[in-house]
Amino acid sequence: MTDTSAAEPASEQGDSVIVTRALTKRYRGGQLAVDGLDLTVPAGSVFGFLGPNGSGKTTTIRMLMGLIEPTSGTARVLGRHMPRATRAVLPHIGALIEGPALYGFLSGRDNLLRYDAADPTADPRTRRTRVAAALDRVGLTAAAGKKAKAYSLGMKQRLGLASALLQPRRLLVLDEPTNGLDPQGMREIRALIRELASDGTTVFLSSHLLDEIEQVCTDVAVMAQGRLITQGAVGDLAAGMRGRLVVTTPDTAEAARVLKEQGAGDVVVSEDRVTAEPPDQDLADLNTALVMAGVRVRGFGVERASLEDAFVALTGEGFDVAG
Structure with a gap:
């Protein structure tokens, strides 16, 4: 037809x-x-x-x-x-x-x-x-x-x-x-x-x-x-998600401990940095808490969420779109 x-x-x-x-x-x-x-x-x-x-x-x-x-x-x-x-x-x-x-x-x-x-x-x-x-x-x-x-x-x-x-x-x-x-x-x-x-x-x-x-x-x-x-x-898909908090420091173990105490989630430690889901508090206060605990903070900020972050959050799966 x-x-x-x-x-x-x-x-x-x-x-x-x-x-x-x-x-x-x-x-x-x-x-x-x-x-x-x-x-x-x-x-x-x-x-x-x-x-x-x-x-x-x-x-x-x-x-x-x-x-x-x-x-x-x-x-x-x-x-x-x-x-x-x-x-x-x-x-x-x-x-x-x-x-x-x-x-x-x-x-x-x-x-x-x-x-x-x-x-x-x-x-x-x-x-x-x-x-x-x-x-x-x-x-x-x-x-x-x-x-x-x-x-x-x-x-x-x-x-x-x-x-x-x-x-x-x-x-x-x-x-x-x-x-x-x-x-x-x-x-x-x-x-x-x-x-x-x-x-x-x-x-x-x-x-x-x-x-x-x-x-x-x-x-x-x-x-x-x-x-x-x-x-x-x-841009809106990734922007709707919270980014990852990144702390660059030689004191990774102590930084991880402080972040967990302050309510940060999914804390991951690598060689010279710690990443985490930001807690619900002013990031300036979080930075102060790190410094007060003796953590030598060389870098502190939030990385923008990527499209991959958004994809995994939405689907609950790794990225495999072959089908």
């Missing part, structure tokens, strides 16, 4: 390119993979999608792309119902999900020519120009004539990303886009994502690298056990 309705204006969607309401997927046997998901992805954002292994991220992405149907609830992408409007919506989306599908016996350039030829909206007269531009954008021009089976994992990731960039896209969906890249390649892809976002493309990014999310994403959603735990601006 084809959705023939016109796409809603952005203002009617609250300037959001993805909106799900009570989106649910239950597989045969009763497995509940996604449970009542209400997700909103702002237009123009770089949106990080996080969750522990088996949290339902991949299932959600498949429903958003029209690859599988939800059991109940709705998903609107670019103002259209999915999967009903798959044919109308997908030409406006670039996607790299679970690694690129490549023809190993073809060169990188020929793989992209095949991808472009499969797009009914692509003008064949400018195909080679588009392919050359996409290869250049991901740094593969020099390897364009090399067979894909000889590409490294990082080069394959770049080629997959190039396939998603053959046409201007309103939405780019990326699953682990820096997988297999060296540090320089990771920096280049992050810069490219920022550039795409500044040009008006919304980027929906699933990654297991928390520093990647913090460096490149403007917004984030966290899932656990098929449910949405939180969503919002990246």
Whole structure:
């Protein structure tokens, strides 16, 4: 069935390119993979999608792309119902999900020519120009004539990303886009994502690298056990948590004792510093208590909570988002 309705204006969607309401997927046997998901992805954002292994991220992405149907609830992408409007919506989306599908016996350039030829909206007269531009954008021009089976994992990731960039896209969906890249390649892809976002493309990014999310994403959603735990601006997620108190001192044992007496929690001692959850008192008074006890305080302050701290606090798990 084809959705023939016109796409809603952005203002009617609250300037959001993805909106799900009570989106649910239950597989045969009763497995509940996604449970009542209400997700909103702002237009123009770089949106990080996080969750522990088996949290339902991949299932959600498949429903958003029209690859599988939800059991109940709705998903609107670019103002259209999915999967009903798959044919109308997908030409406006670039996607790299679970690694690129490549023809190993073809060169990188020929793989992209095949991808472009499969797009009914692509003008064949400018195909080679588009392919050359996409290869250049991901740094593969020099390897364009090399067979894909000889590409490294990082080069394959770049080629997959190039396939998603053959046409201007309103939405780019990326699953682990820096997988297999060296540090320089990771920096280049992050810069490219920022550039795409500044040009008006919304980027929906699933990654297991928390520093990647913090460096490149403007917004984030966290899932656990098929449910949405939180969503919002990246800075707000960590800012809502108390940071760790850090005391640098050669007198770590005495400092730890004083901190515990003053009500600090989760006190951890290392070679020349003590960290803890700050107690509910003025930090100046806490510093005074340390000095009065003879602790030689060389550094005293509160480190900002990281996205990883927030993730662990929200999900109760270590960071593993492979599922």
